[in-house]
Amino acid sequence: MKTKKVFVALVVSVFVAGIAGMCLVQAAEPAYPTKQVELIQTAAPGGGQDAVSRAVAEYVTKKWGQPVVVVNKPGGGTVVGAHYALKEAKPDGYTIFAEAQIPSSMMVAGMLNPPIKLEDRIFIARVVLDPICFAVNADAPWKTFKELSDWAKAHSKELTWGSTGPFGTSAFGVGEWLVSLGLNPLDTRMVVSSGFAETIPRLLGGHIMLACQTVAEFYPLVKAGKVRALAVVSEKRNTHLPEIPTATEAGVPGLKGVNWWSGVSAAKGTPQYVVDKWAKVTEEMVKDPTFLEKMNNLHVTVSYVGLNAFRDAVYKEAETYTMLAPKLGVRK
Amino acid sequence: MRKSVTGDRVAGGIFILLGVVSFIEGLRLRPLRARGMPGDDAFPTLLGLVMVGLGAYLAIKSSRQPRPVSWPDRRQAVSMLASGAILVGYWLLLPLLGFPISTFMASAGLFYNFGHYRWHVCLLLSAVVTAAFHVLFVTWLTMPFPEGVFGI
Amino acid sequence: MDAFSHLITGLQAALSISNLLMALVGALLGTLVGVLPGLGPTSTMAMLIPLTAVLSPSSAIIMMAGIFYGAQYGGSTTSILVNIPGEVSSVPTLLDGYPLALQGKAGPALGIAAIGSFVAGTGGVIGLTFFAPVLADQALRFGPPEYFALMVLALTVMVSVSGSSIIKGLLIGAFGYLMSLVGIGPTSGLPRFHYGAPVLYGGFETVTMAMGVFAIAEVLAGLEESRKAVTHHKIEKLFPNLRDVRQTMPAMLRGGTIGFLLGLLPGCNPAVTAFISYDVEKKVSRHPERFGKGALEGVAAPESANNATSSAAFVSLFALGIPASPALAVLMGGLMIYGLQPGPLLFRDRPDFVWTIIGSMYIGNVMLLVLNLPLVGLWARLTRAPYAIMAPVILILCLIGSYSLRNSTFDMGMTLIFGVIGYFIRKYGWPTAPLVLCGILGPILEKSLVNSLAMSAGSPMIFVTRPICLALLVAAVALLLISLKVLRKNVKEEY
Numbered sequence: 003m004k005t006k007k008v009f010v011a012l013v014v015s016v017f018v019a020g021i022a023g024m025c026l027v028q029a030a031e032p033a034y035p036t037k038q039v040e041l042i043q044t045a046a047p048g049g050g051q052d053a054v055s056r057a058v059a060e061y062v063t064k065k066w067g068q069p070v071v072v073v074n075k076p077g078g079g080t081v082v083g084a085h086y087a088l089k090e091a092k093p094d095g096y097t098i099f100a101e102a103q104i105p106s107s108m109m110v111a112g113m114l115n116p117p118i119k120l121e122d123r124i125f126i127a128r129v130v131l132d133p134i135c136f137a138v139n140a141d142a143p144w145k146t147f148k149e150l151s152d153w154a155k156a157h158s159k160e161l162t163w164g165s166t167g168p169f170g171t172s173a174f175g176v177g178e179w180l181v182s183l184g185l186n187p188l189d190t191r192m193v194v195s196s197g198f199a200e201t202i203p204r205l206l207g208g209h210i211m212l213a214c215q216t217v218a219e220f221y222p223l224v225k226a227g228k229v230r231a232l233a234v235v236s237e238k239r240n241t242h243l244p245e246i247p248t249a250t251e252a253g254v255p256g257l258k259g260v261n262w263w264s265g266v267s268a269a270k271g272t273p274q275y276v277v278d279k280w281a282k283v284t285e286e287m288v289k290d291p292t293f294l295e296k297m298n299n300l301h302v303t304v305s306y307v308g309l310n311a312f313r314d315a316v317y318k319e320a321e322t323y324t325m326l327a328p329k330l331g332v333r334k
Numbered sequence: 335m336r337k338s339v340t341g342d343r344v345a346g347g348i349f350i351l352l353g354v355v356s357f358i359e360g361l362r363l364r365p366l367r368a369r370g371m372p373g374d375d376a377f378p379t380l381l382g383l384v385m386v387g388l389g390a391y392l393a394i395k396s397s398r399q400p401r402p403v404s405w406p407d408r409r410q411a412v413s414m415l416a417s418g419a420i421l422v423g424y425w426l427l428l429p430l431l432g433f434p435i436s437t438f439m440a441s442a443g444l445f446y447n448f449g450h451y452r453w454h455v456c457l458l459l460s461a462v463v464t465a466a467f468h469v470l471f472v473t474w475l476t477m478p479f480p481e482g483v484f485g486i
Numbered sequence: 487m488d489a490f491s492h493l494i495t496g497l498q499a500a501l502s503i504s505n506l507l508m509a510l511v512g513a514l515l516g517t518l519v520g521v522l523p524g525l526g527p528t529s530t531m532a533m534l535i536p537l538t539a540v541l542s543p544s545s546a547i548i549m550m551a552g553i554f555y556g557a558q559y560g561g562s563t564t565s566i567l568v569n570i571p572g573e574v575s576s577v578p579t580l581l582d583g584y585p586l587a588l589q590g591k592a593g594p595a596l597g598i599a600a601i602g603s604f605v606a607g608t609g610g611v612i613g614l615t616f617f618a619p620v621l622a623d624q625a626l627r628f629g630p631p632e633y634f635a636l637m638v639l640a641l642t643v644m645v646s647v648s649g650s651s652i653i654k655g656l657l658i659g660a661f662g663y664l665m666s667l668v669g670i671g672p673t674s675g676l677p678r679f680h681y682g683a684p685v686l687y688g689g690f691e692t693v694t695m696a697m698g699v700f701a702i703a704e705v706l707a708g709l710e711e712s713r714k715a716v717t718h719h720k721i722e723k724l725f726p727n728l729r730d731v732r733q734t735m736p737a738m739l740r741g742g743t744i745g746f747l748l749g750l751l752p753g754c755n756p757a758v759t760a761f762i763s764y765d766v767e768k769k770v771s772r773h774p775e776r777f778g779k780g781a782l783e784g785v786a787a788p789e790s791a792n793n794a795t796s797s798a799a800f801v802s803l804f805a806l807g808i809p810a811s812p813a814l815a816v817l818m819g820g821l822m823i824y825g826l827q828p829g830p831l832l833f834r835d836r837p838d839f840v841w842t843i844i845g846s847m848y849i850g851n852v853m854l855l856v857l858n859l860p861l862v863g864l865w866a867r868l869t870r871a872p873y874a875i876m877a878p879v880i881l882i883l884c885l886i887g888s889y890s891l892r893n894s895t896f897d898m899g900m901t902l903i904f905g906v907i908g909y910f911i912r913k914y915g916w917p918t919a920p921l922v923l924c925g926i927l928g929p930i931l932e933k934s935l936v937n938s939l940a941m942s943a944g945s946p947m948i949f950v951t952r953p954i955c956l957a958l959l960v961a962a963v964a965l966l967l968i969s970l971k972v973l974r975k976n977v978k979e980e981y
Contacts, residue, residue: 040478046812047532048819056535056823073478073893074532078677078687079670082892085684112675117684162941168675193630193937194672199809203752206806209629209941222807222829299825332675341914349657356664359679366674371944374671374678377932381667385660392653403913406710414709417881418902421702424885425898437886441878448709449874463879467886475533477890 031275034095035068041266042091043100044083046076049197050218050300054130054264055100057296061287062280072100079167080105084118093269095276099123101267103260104170106316111323112169112332120320121270124277125313127284128265130302132216133236134175135246137229139205147233148253150212154190155183162191163212164201169332172201172214174323175235175260177330179249182256188331205229216262217243218301235259242301258322263305265312281308341403346393349385357382416447432482433472438464489616496841500849505548508541509846512549513853516556520572521564523880524697524887524901527557528813535820543824544839548846550817555607555796555847558756559854562599562789563865566592570701570880574692575756575792577700577922578764581647582777582784589780593866597726598734598782599789600858605735606742606790607851610797613746614804615844619830621798622805625750630941631948633753634934635958637927640758642962643765645969647919649778652973658911659920663928665690672933685896692757692925694888694897698904699911699918701884705877706909713873724863726782734786737767745791749798752810756792757926761919763791769965774972797847803828804840 041059045051052074059070075083084105091097101123110116136147144150154161158180165172173192180187193210195201198219205213206228213229217240223229224243233252234240236259249257266280287293288306297304307315327333360379367373406414424440431439442460445451451459471477499505519530531550538546561576566583579599586595613621628636641659648655668679669689680686741763748759767787768777777784799810807829809815821828826836833840868876888901911918942948950956 038481046815047528047535048809048812048816050822053819053822060539071478075893077669077689077892078684079675081677081684081687082894085687089684117687159943168673170675191940191943193940194933195937196933199752199815202808203626203802203806204629207626207629222827222831226830226834228806228830296823300822345654345657345914345916349661352661352664356667363671363674363676363678366676371939373673373936374676376936377663377928378667378678381660381664385657385664388653388657388660392657410710410712414706417706417709418906421881421885421902421905424882425895425902428889428898429895437882441882444878444881445874448877449872451874459875463882467882471886471890475530476536477529477533478893479889480895 034276034279035066037096038069038071039095040073040091040097041070041100042083042087042097043072043074044076044080044102044105045074047074050132050216050262050302051100051102051264053300054297054302057293058100058129058266058284058287061290061293062283065283065286070098080109081117084109088118088122088267088269091269093271095268095272097269098126098280099267099269101125101128101265103263103319104167106267107320107323108169108171108174110320111174111327114333120317123267124270124272125309125316126266126268126277126280127306127308128263128312128315129284129288129304129306130265130297131261131263131305132218132302133234133240134171134214134260134262135217135220135231135234135240135243136175136179136212136214136249137205137220137224137231138212139208140228140230141208142211142230144232145230146252147247147249150232151179151183151254154180155185158185158189160191161212162193162210163214164204164210165192165194166197166201166215168192168194169323169327169330171216171260171262173330173332174326175214176212177326178257178260179254181326181329182254187329202229216302218262221301241303261319264302265307277309284308343393346389346391349389349392351389353382353385353387353389355382356385413447417444420444420447428482429480430482432484433479434464434468435482435484437467492837492841493615493845495838496843496845497848498845499544499838499842500548500845504542504545505842505846506849508545508548509552509850510853512552513556513559513850513857515549516553516558517560517854517857519553520557520560520562520576522560522887523564523570523572523701523884524693525883525890526573526693526813526887527554528811528816529890531813531816531820535816535823538820538823543821543826544842544846546820546824547817547843548850550820551800551843551847552850554799554813554817555793555850556854558607558789558793558796559600559603559858561792562603562785563596566595566599566785567865567868568876568880569704570884571696573756573792574696574922574926575760575795576788577696577757577919578647578760578788579785580700581764581919582779582781585778585780586782586785591780593724593862594726594730594782595785596862596865597859598730598786600855600862601726601731602734602738602741602786602790603793603858604851604855605738606745607793607797607854608848609739609742610746610749610794611844611847611851614797614801614847618801618805621750621801625752625802626806627954628751629952630934630937631952631955632958633751633930634938635949635955635962636748636751636754637931637934639958639962639965640762640927641924641931642966642969643761644920644923645966645973646765646768646777647761647917647923649915649917651917654916655920658916658918659924662695662921662924665695665921666692666925666928672929672936688892688894688896690900691888691891691897692922693891694900695904695925696922697884697888698901698906699908699921701880702901702905703908703912703918705881706905707912708873708877715870715873724866725859730782734782737783737786738790740767740770741787741790742794745794746798749795749810750801752802752808753930754795755811755926756795757922759791759795760788761923763787765965765969769968769972800844800847804833804844805830807832 043055062070087099204210231246233249360375363375420443427436445456561573564572565576565580569584571577744763745759802808888897
């Protein structure tokens, strides 16, 4: 009968549509990952960036059931690792890049012809950040940030400060501060080192007057009273070192500050479903108590920002640093 | 009298060349000086001058009696070149074939080259060595080697 | 004494079964890592970081520390037996160690190396136990100018390791330094000698150069000479006798002292102190011409120095939370994962933990001595093993080792290239040690100079107005003059 034929036709079409739909869904999202994923880290093993990446890898491995392995490729001011992850490896989602401020915003700001540009990657998510902190030796004559700033204004040519690289985190941090005081950073004496392990002994030994590192790096020495932290450059006081005033509270308003941060990105051309999957898992990760505890131990601040918001934040940062760079004598 | 091209002369020439290369790089870095003080260009320039100077001294003042240098005979030379080729092959094929396969092939080739053992002895030794290295580096030390096309 | 009672508590805790086991594992792994050319404690410790998830803090750190100082025991083995340094800090050891092996005296050489390592390593831990805070504070007085002066002093060592020709030594050293310049420059943050290739931004690792020039070139030479085994001399002695120990004890103490004191300075690694102590030993010796031909003191001094340095490195780590070298940065990373921050806080808040580690360092050194001495006979017999089997293994190990430094196949290729270069260097009788020496010292020298001038706004007066710096520079000049005098006395060639 006619109704029966219509009914059968309807059932068959729904059935066919259902199968077609399932096939489409499966074609749009192949299984990922099916084997080991490499998370390329540009920092040497043992530092803060490395520790964050290892925590990320551990969480994602547990969540997805496939190993995510941190592969350290240090050297060349992060160029070696960034080039490998973003330009040499296949963009199939099995090589993910541990993103940070140095291979992204700071590199394009400090170099006129950076080998890796911001456009070369797909920003997935930022998971932690850590603001910078200005500190002097515990025996130094300056007790507040304002005192130091006033002294610097009068004696800029004598100010010695430690910097981890000519266009690194400390350089931009101190550079911004000096410029805000109306000083020329090139008048001051910047003493370059390769990391806080070189800068801290110089500060403690009185060879430099000022060091600008992240809260996590200063934490043990501040707590032990060997180093006097004058200010942390962020909007609110830091949860790990709440006794340190913000720059504004300490009498030097208007500093935007520099953030050390760590996140994840992928090479251009990586399939969208890979990117989305990583964005989702990291979003869950920053709520996971084990991960939060580990980040707490590292004294960094968990702060998730994903996909487009992440990309915009990095581009904005790059703009700020690019404007600051010529005053530091870089960008040639 | 025939002017002998001694090893020292050649070496002197090489170092003069390297010195020039270094000096040129120093010149390239000069405008990148930050803060007008000697920067990254200082040591390349200095090193360049030192190498050119010492290289020239060596080339000119080279010893009249050059030290006798013996070169390998044909059989040894072939053996050495073969080793080199195997090692270069190992370097290039490691990312392609993965750690176990390339190590196995390279060590088998080297055992044959050094010891001229029969093929099955080479393969056996190679299997032992590859297995040992795999346990040591991959299983115990979890070293991340590139996965070749075979996924191992 | 407060420290003493803490130490006793620490030792007791370190003697627990699990901690003893961890110390043993660390010591074994460390020795293995030291023996294997190219593979170093840094990459090994980094690869074992995931184990921190399953081990307790003291277990994990005891093991990692064991790997770190154990590596200094193992490095000498291959230096002596096959003229291939297991670690860069074992390069000076081969200058006299290998000639000894060729004379059939590998056993005594290995034994003295082990004993010296033990004496100096333990001495260093004693220094760490009782004087850590004081020493750390004194070490802080070394700023960039002092480092510069120290590097200048270290460079005078070049004269000692240049063999018979200073000019050739200087040129090889210059070449080594040139190689170390490739990479990012210290003041501009921009690459040098990269010619547009991003892979060259990272430069060359010293270990890669050392592996190529020493290991690959050595094996090629062995092939050329159709060697059947390392030595055809009959093995005369398997172990050092008491006379050997008595003869080298002063060298051990001197090397240990130099190694410990210099090792307190962050950035002064075991390789630097090993070279310096070799040089000092040669200068104070009544028969310096014996060096380079098989002087036991030439083995005792550097091996003691590099072990003392590895103990001293813990001083700045525990007292101030400053990692003196990349390997200790990894160890520190391991501590941070447990939420333990090394530094004065750790001594105050968790003395039990710190003293357990220190206690286990004494035990670890004893274990390493016990492990290494009996094995000396076995290792010595390896010098008679078929070259055809050892050589391929060594070659493959070298390439794997250089890969492991930075997970980079580029480094493997560079090892091969340096192998070829090393082959030609040795063919013509040029010295090879300056290559490594300048490769290590060069970057530190440059950075210190640049930073000193930054501190003084360009004025070179900074080097003469600071007492320690001035003293070191004067010492450097003095040592240079002594070296030249000694050289002139012994060498007939014109240059």
